[in-house]
Amino acid sequence: MELLFSQILNGLVIGQVYALIALGFTLVFGVANIINFAQGALFMLGAFLAFSGIAWFGLPLVPAALISVVLVAALGAVLERVVLRPLSGASAITPLLSTLAISMILDQAAEMIWTPEPQSFPSPLAESRIFIGDAFVTGTDAAIFGFGLLTAIGLMILLSRTWLGRALRATSEDRDAAAQMGIRTDSMRQYSFALAGALGALSGIFVALYFQSVFPQMGLPFALKGFAAALLGGLTSIPGAVVGGVVLGVAETLASGYLGDNYRDVVAFALLLLLLMFRPQGLLGDHRLEALGGASAAAGAAPSTSLLASAGGAAVRQRVIALPAWGFIVLGAALAPLPFLSSGGYLLQAVSYGLIFALLSASVSLVSGSIGILSIGHSAFFGIGAYAVAILARFYAWPAEASLIAAIVITSFVAMLAALPLLRLSGHTVALGTLAIGQIGYLVFLNWDTMTRGPLGIPNVPAPVLVLFDNIRLVRLPQKYWLVLALVSLGLFLAERFVGSEIGRVWRAIREDRLAAHTAGVPVRRYILTAFAVSGALAGLAGGLLAYLQTVVSPESFTVELSIVTVIMAVLGGLGNMTGAAVAGFALTILPELLRGFSDWRLIVYGLILLVVLRLRPQGLLGAR
Numbered sequence: 001m002e003l004l005f006s007q008i009l010n011g012l013v014i015g016q017v018y019a020l021i022a023l024g025f026t027l028v029f030g031v032a033n034i035i036n037f038a039q040g041a042l043f044m045l046g047a048f049l050a051f052s053g054i055a056w057f058g059l060p061l062v063p064a065a066l067i068s069v070v071l072v073a074a075l076g077a078v079l080e081r082v083v084l085r086p087l088s089g090a091s092a093i094t095p096l097l098s099t100l101a102i103s104m105i106l107d108q109a110a111e112m113i114w115t116p117e118p119q120s121f122p123s124p125l126a127e128s129r130i131f132i133g134d135a136f137v138t139g140t141d142a143a144i145f146g147f148g149l150l151t152a153i154g155l156m157i158l159l160s161r162t163w164l165g166r167a168l169r170a171t172s173e174d175r176d177a178a179a180q181m182g183i184r185t186d187s188m189r190q191y192s193f194a195l196a197g198a199l200g201a202l203s204g205i206f207v208a209l210y211f212q213s214v215f216p217q218m219g220l221p222f223a224l225k226g227f228a229a230a231l232l233g234g235l236t237s238i239p240g241a242v243v244g245g246v247v248l249g250v251a252e253t254l255a256s257g258y259l260g261d262n263y264r265d266v267v268a269f270a271l272l273l274l275l276l277m278f279r280p281q282g283l284l285g286d287h288r289l290e291a292l293g294g295a296s297a298a299a300g301a302a303p304s305t306s307l308l309a310s311a312g313g314a315a316v317r318q319r320v321i322a323l324p325a326w327g328f329i330v331l332g333a334a335l336a337p338l339p340f341l342s343s344g345g346y347l348l349q350a351v352s353y354g355l356i357f358a359l360l361s362a363s364v365s366l367v368s369g370s371i372g373i374l375s376i377g378h379s380a381f382f383g384i385g386a387y388a389v390a391i392l393a394r395f396y397a398w399p400a401e402a403s404l405i406a407a408i409v410i411t412s413f414v415a416m417l418a419a420l421p422l423l424r425l426s427g428h429t430v431a432l433g434t435l436a437i438g439q440i441g442y443l444v445f446l447n448w449d450t451m452t453r454g455p456l457g458i459p460n461v462p463a464p465v466l467v468l469f470d471n472i473r474l475v476r477l478p479q480k481y482w483l484v485l486a487l488v489s490l491g492l493f494l495a496e497r498f499v500g501s502e503i504g505r506v507w508r509a510i511r512e513d514r515l516a517a518h519t520a521g522v523p524v525r526r527y528i529l530t531a532f533a534v535s536g537a538l539a540g541l542a543g544g545l546l547a548y549l550q551t552v553v554s555p556e557s558f559t560v561e562l563s564i565v566t567v568i569m570a571v572l573g574g575l576g577n578m579t580g581a582a583v584a585g586f587a588l589t590i591l592p593e594l595l596r597g598f599s600d601w602r603l604i605v606y607g608l609i610l611l612v613v614l615r616l617r618p619q620g621l622l623g624a625r
Contacts, residue, residue: 007257008250013141014210015249016148020203021226022233022241023155024196030172030236031192035432038079038099039200040223041106044216046072046201047208048114051121061124069201076197077190084193085186086615093374094614096431097571100564101614103219105607110216118215121208144206151202152242155195159238168192172236220560224439228272231432234282243283262447266440273436277421280429320623322579325496332489339478352481352549354590355488356542361569361585362495362578363538368567369576369624370499371531372511373422374431376563377438380418381536383445383558384411385543390458390553391451400464400474400548404487407544408537415536416529423525438563445555457554464548474548484545491538496578498534499625507531508576508625568610574620583622 021043028036046068053064079102087095125139159165170178171188179185207222208214225248233244248268255267275282323331335351342348360382367375388407392398398406418437425433445452452458463475464483474480498504506527510517518524547553569588573580588606613621 004254004257007253010141011250011253012246013145013249014253015229015246016145016152017203017206017210017222017245018226018229018248019152019242019245020148020199020206021222022230022245023152023238024199024203025227025230026235026238026241027168027192027196027199029230031168032080032084032095032189034084034095034099035227036099036193036196037096037223037227038102038106039196039226040219040221041103041110042072042076042197042200042219043204043207043222043226044110044214044219045075045106046204047121047214047218048110048119048204048216049201050205051119051208051214052114054122055119061122065202065205068205069198072201073194073198076200077194080190080193083611085189093571094618096374097567098611098614101568101607101610103223103607104564104603107216107219108601108603108607114214114216116216118213121212121214123209123212125209140209144210148203148206151199152238155199156238164191224435224560225268227432228268228436231272231282231429232275234284237282237284240282240284247283266443266447269436269439269443273421273433273440276429276433276436277424280425320574320577320625322577322622322625323496325493325500327579328489328492328496328582332485335485336482339481345477348477348481349549350590352477352484353546354586355484356545356549357566357569357589358582358585359488359491359538359545360542361566361573361581362492363535363542364566365570365573365575365578365581366495366499366538367531367535368570369574369581370504370507370511371528372514373434373528373531374567375434375535376431376560376567377418377434377436377441378535378539378566379558379560379562380438380441381411381415381539382543382546382562382566383441383553383555384414385540386547386553386557387445387452387458387543388540389544389547390461393462393464393547394458394460397462399467399471400483401466401468403464404541404544407540409540411540411543412533412537415532415539419529419532423528435560435563438560442555442559445558452555455555457552457556459552461547461551461553480549484549487541487545491541492578492582495534495538499576499578503527503530565606568606572610572613572621574622574624576625577620577622580620580622580624584620 021039024039024042025036028034028039049068049071050061050064053059053067054061057064059067083098083102084095087098123140125143157165159169167178167183168188168191170181170183171185175185178188203222203226204214204218207218226245229244229248230241231244232247233240233242248271251271252264252268256264259267338351339348360378363381364375364378367373367378385407388410389403392403392406393400418434422430422433446454448454463473464480465471465473474483499507506517506522509520510522510524510527514524546557565588566585569585570581572588573582573584575581
């Protein structure tokens with residue numbers, strides 16, 4: 001009983017932090033109809049700016065925290081004005097991806113400024129204890145819970161009792177009507193981002209106090225938890241964000257106390273996925289998603305990849321550059337002599353990685369573009385293929401043909417299973433379901449010690465052996481390059497054949513209007529599962545080739561960050577365009593390898609390129625299909 005009470009108390013404390021992050025998501029979504037994934041980066045900056053005020057300038061905690069909150073709030077307002085407001089007329093996927101790009105840029109900039117290493121954050125109340133029966137909380141815990149609760153109450157009073165709050169709610173209910181009543185709706189958007197930034201900074205400082213450390217990678221994990229809390233409570237409900245944060249915090253600490261610390265994140269994202277399946281509107285939301293979001297939230301910030309939706313229903317005219325299916329075979333043949341032309345192995349290895357990520361990018365583009373379901377969790381399928389080959393090749397001595405076929409089949413089957421809960425979802429919840437799947441996959445790789453060896457990974461993956469070619473063992477890099485080139489060319493050939501076939505046309509019909517396709521007699525569920533099966537097969541093949549090429553497989557290769565990068569590749573090339581996805585995937589992989597001196601700038605450059613392309617050519621460099 002003492003353990004149960006202690007875990008609940010700890011859950012209430014960390015739940016308040018999740019609630020503050022969730023409130024930031026709720027504010028921006030309600031007023032601007034945008035899912036703001038830059039919230040995690042603002043959370044991280046808040047912690048680091050407070051740390052810098054204390055460590056560099058000798059400020060006390062409270063003034064350093066206040067300065068940090070003000071600076072991050074101002075940054076949130078600037079980002080809305082400079083980066084996101086020019087995209088207000090674009091499809092919902094455009095600002096969503098822009099916030100992902102902002103997050104990448106800020107996270108990488110923080111690494112360059114403060115180094116990737118954790119920094120110690122002073123916590124003056126950490127040594128004090130407050131006993132409640134036999135359980136206790138630290139003074140830091142009590143301060144976090146108290147200030148977090150007061151902040152949430154203050155925000156509710158602001159929204160319900162002040163002119164600014166009423167203007168924010170009016171803008172969220174009906175932007176056009178609010179503008180006609182004299183409310184400056186653009187300013188309301190900016191205020192919502194500033195408030196969200198302040199909440200993010202405050203929650204970042206609380207987390208720094210709780211764990212007594214700060215590090216540049218802290219933003220995304222806590223942003224995902226905060227967003228999960230917002231969804232649990234109801235994305236457009238201010239009280240729901242608080243309830244969702246508390247529920248998530250208590251569920252995590254109970255899982256940690258009774259199942260082990262390795263399971264706390266698994267429980268959190270499994271809970272999110274179950275809730276999305278059975279109550280996508282959240283605990284305190286309703287089917288209309290009313291409250292802060294009003295009518296705009298009823299439509300949902302759906303990250304649609306539909307060309308018609310992006311054009312507001314107008315005729316879409318764009319130039320699409322795409323190879324025919326046989327063009328990939330011809331291109332592969334043209335690249336075959338590269339080992340004879342290259343003087344060293346470095347270029348050959350870089351090109352091999354580029355080919356693998358070209359195939360992975362195409363697999364993401366197939367689902368996100370052709371079927372219209374934005375996938376932010378494809379790293380899980382990529383990892384399943386890699387682990388399947390590593391396990392079968394190293395521990396069971398399977399030949400390359402059998403290992404790769406098994407990786408394709410297993411990943412295709414898992415992708416179909418993962419798609420089943422997504423069939424019940426619509427709008428923004430579909431993309432978030434894929435995000436939960438990707439994070440669950442990473443956590444399984446990290447914690448399933450008996451199968452994946454956990455954080456240690458699987459080293460010494462043996463060289464591929466081809467039994468169909470007289471048991472030839474592909475030990476040398478040129479031999480592995482030819483294997484990668486042949487199978488990637490074949491995979492892209494098949495992907496293009498699918499996209500250009502009758503099946504591909506049905507996929508695009510479902511993307512543009514699922515209800516109309518269903519009314520016309522199209523078995524929509526079957527076609528969606530087929531798309532995930534094909535996409536999973538391509539990702540599994542890419543993962544299997546990665547295992548053979550780098551000879552080691554570990555969880556760090558299959559994080560959510562990788563999923564985000566592959567989505568960026570697919571968008572840059574043009575969603576649904578296999579040629580564009582392959583070109584973007586290849587280019588964005590090989591350029592950093594060839595310019596290793598600028599590797600620290602890689603993610604910043606990715607983010608800046610994505611922002612420019614989304615602003616100037618949202619259909620992608622080679623055009624979306």
